[in-house]
Amino acid sequence: MDNFLLETLEIGLLYSTISLSIVFLFRVVGFPDLTPDGSFILGAAVSFYLSENGYSLILVYTGGMLSGMLAGTITAYVHKKLNVSKLLSGILVSLALYSISLRILGSSNKYYEDNQNVYGNILGSESISGLLILMVTALLFFIAVFFYLQTKQGLLIRALGDSEDSFKYRGISTLTLTIIGVSLGNGIASLSGAIISQYQGFVDISMGVGITIGALTAMVIGESILRPYNVFLLLASPILGSIIFQYILATSLEVGLVPTDLKAVISIMTILLLYLQFKSQKKNTSTRQIGNRSF
Amino acid sequence: MMKNKSPLLILAFVFFLVLATIYILGEQKTKKATSSNMKTVKIAINQFIEHPNLDQVIEGFKATLISWGNSNNIKITYDIKNASKDIKTMLSIVQNNNRGNSDLILTLTTPSAQVTAKGIKGKPIIFAAITDPIHAGLVKSLESPHERNITGVTDSAPYEQQFKLFKKVFPDSKTIGVLHNPGEANSEASLKIIRRIAKENAFKIKEVPVSNINDVVLATKSLISDIDLLYLPADNTVVSSIVAIAKIAKAKKVPLLASDEGSVKDGALFTLGVNYYSSGVEAAKKAILILEGTNASAIHVTKSESVRLIVNSKSFEKYGIPIPESFNKYIDNIVYYK
Structure with missing residues (x-):
């Protein structure tokens, strides 16, 4: 593949999975969770460990996802039971996960000796099949979350995200729902970590640092374009946003901009998009956007 | 549902504007580089x-290539890209390399080399500033032929020589403190060797792990009263805080030793260091071989053996220690900082 557009699409799709988990956590569950920084690397570490010890691919991915779900459960529990704020409990758990991942890996950088997994042969290959695999992956993530949110439990989680207070007024405990929501969100994040580490062929302990902020930026870019008023668009926006994010990044590189300046470019673009969104919302109050909008 | 089209239009306009700006900025850069009738060679440099x-x-890499280029009437241009610690940016840089017309890729540091080695197709790769390319999965063995079109230069601080010299200069010292970040690949690799060599030289080693720059000061303070010497391995987190560490060490009169030149320049007493400049020179020699037609996979990976003694004479003054006579041995290969 020597095509700028297709290659950029490839990385955009790859990273859309982590953005999807951020939308799930921030918008659907209404939990500004920073655990994904940690669960991303945890998923990569656990799946690497399982893969190196010869477990089957299904176990590798389930193990990766379960590790993140466990992390999310702890975050939700710390918030609910120990009364630590949402942001802080996420930060604390992700800090711990950094150390735990380092233990699991044994050293800070490990590579896949025998990269015989689904994503191992995409980077650097000539064929278009890699792009198709990533499209299917992003689509599967999308479909799974989309249909989950139509189930009774999914609807309850959406209600929780929209208004936690309404649960409190009715005397319904939000503990179980929060745990389910946050753990699922982190499960997606850690599965994404597993996939991305297989794609790049190695796990580096620093790969999770700042991933939440990047994914959040992608989500904001997507939302400012799609203005999601239903679940379909809400879940489509991180995917679109991630692709556009990657497109801005790659274009800047392609025309010779210094990579160290990229962060400023993306930040300025995002602020502009948010400003536009704000202006049009003031003019047009009738299109209410879906999901928790408090952050 | 689309009641108001104007925001979308503005949006498209802004996108266009930003992309256009980026494009123009880039265009100016490339214009500067062209306009010459000499033969040109383009080298991409990827760093993390x-x-x-x-x-x-x-x-060192550039200096060697320039003199080669001048004598062969070849103009060499560079495309240096730094991912500023972001693997996603690194992926984009590699795809950009694939589309670009560079003849050769020099990649520095482990994660950068890993992404480059996996993502690049059809272009020779040279790595440098890597301690253990086998552990990083870049090559299966140091000897050629390699499975991929890749070769490079490794470096590891000359720990054996360092610790022998430490013992010679401070014969009475027993405990040596080491600060390190377990999250850094190179640092961990070097620590394994340091543990062994410290033992061989009859030092008791006291390790304190730190995870970021903020921890370093606290860790140093807690460590400093239990040790005779403080040693800083080639660890980016630790080395970044050298100025603060040097202050604490000097206040307690604990000699501060380091494994890299930069740390000595910024306050440590002395070290025997990797000559990074000369690893650049060695990498450039391999680059020349490749540019002259050798396949990268046929070139051995070599270790940069060049050592220099780096001394900070101002630090010696501050500690009130005379510069040891044993340094005379390195008279041809010594660098003084003041």
């Missing part, structure tokens, strides 16, 4: 982080 040692590698 910003570091003075890496700058020295690049400096």
